[in-house]
Amino acid sequence: MILYRTTNLDFTRFFKNTLSGINVAFGAEHRYENYKIIAGEEASYANYGNAINVGTTANPVLIPDFKGNLSTRFAANGAALTGGAQGFPGFSADNAINVNRSSVAAYGDVEVNFTEKFLVDGAVRFENYSDFGSTLNFKVAGRYKFSDKFLLRAAVSSGFRAPSLQQRYFNATSTVFIDGAFVESGTFANDSRVAQLLGIPNLKEETSNSYSAGFTSNLGKVKITVDGYLIRIDNRVIYTGGFTGSNAATASAQDREIYTILRQANASTARFFANAVNTETKGIDAVISYSTGLGKGTLRTDLAGTISKTTLVGGINTSPLLAGKESIYLDEASVILLTKVVPRLKGNLTFDYTLDKFNVFLRNVYFGKVSQPTNVIANRQELPGRVITDLGLGYNLTKNLKLTVGANNIFDVYPAELLVGSQGTSGQLYPNQAPQFGFLGRYVFTRINVNF
Structure with missing residues (x-):
């Protein structure tokens, strides 16, 4: 459950007798966010087939414990049965959280009509987050009207996006469909113990730079609009691949602890939100509209098209503990999700x-x-x-x-x-x-x- 409360104070004034008109706007904003996960009924998440051994390896004595690291119930194919509600198990007491943050912002915007044909707009926004610090971003846009039939426009801006509270704190186990199989996958917060063991970096803000340019043309019955754009996002938040642990005799202490944590969460893999990569998106949008009389009525025809491409820029944003595990941290499925799942x-x-x-x-x-x-x-x-x-x-x-x-x-x-x-x-x-x-x-x- 997430709660937002936003308070704004805005001022604007248009000076019509200065140049061909100047519009000035400024304001402030306060934003409060609260995010909660409330534990559900025990049967919705517990695996009652788990147990702990209080005896010895030769003479085991198993005590039922849904947080235990031993399975006692198995399917016909020999796989250990999972617990809780299927598809999306309930939230356990370990998942429960209650976190909040606030931000304050101030902005200013000046739109100057130097002439009836030439307009320039500039804006800045300062924002301070209680959990991510401060950021200052800008936008500059321009428009030149050659005639009533043709207009050019362009813009450049910077951007900032703090990871949402859900990306920072959501943690749960769910059943996901991966490559033809159902997998019990756990999403863990970046400050969790399993994230520390793997070396998952703490989440930080995404930053971006955007550039666009285009034209509009009004030719009577025909209207044409074409815009091109380039968007660069640094430290983009993605959903990692699935990390696993091991309880094999040769497994490291790190892998054994990860295995135990996953068992307690009724999960076989661990996934995280992470600032894993930088991306660049290029594209062109075009719209052509045509209106004409046909018989006693009117026919309007619209042809619109979009061509875009997203690519990865630079290497993977990783940490020393993740050396050798980059293909899991940013797996091929995640790369395809970023670059090829949208037409x-x-x-x-x-x-x-x-x-x-x-x-x-x-x-x-x-x-x-x-x-x-x-x-x-x-x-x-x-x-x-x-x-x-x-x-x-x-x-x-x-x-x-x-x-x-x-x-x-x-x-x-x-x-x-x-x-x-x-x-x-x-x-x-x-x-x-x-x-x-x-x-x-x-x-x-x-x-x-x-x-x-």
């Missing part, structure tokens, strides 16, 4: 025809190819692009009441099926980590819109 190419072609009280729309959306996150080479798979078609018919019953009937994905298109190795025994046919588009097929709807 690099997406297009949208929409036709909307209006006639008196009626309107009909036809929308075709192309979702480009994506890749399924996996650490198993044999399961690596590129999912091909798909076109999804939506159709709807609307009628204005009154000035304020509109009825629409239609269907999304009218041709009942599904993503490509996962390879057999990725499906495992779960029957998961479609990707659940590469959100190209949904896998529920056709959706028929009736909608009523009321405007007051």
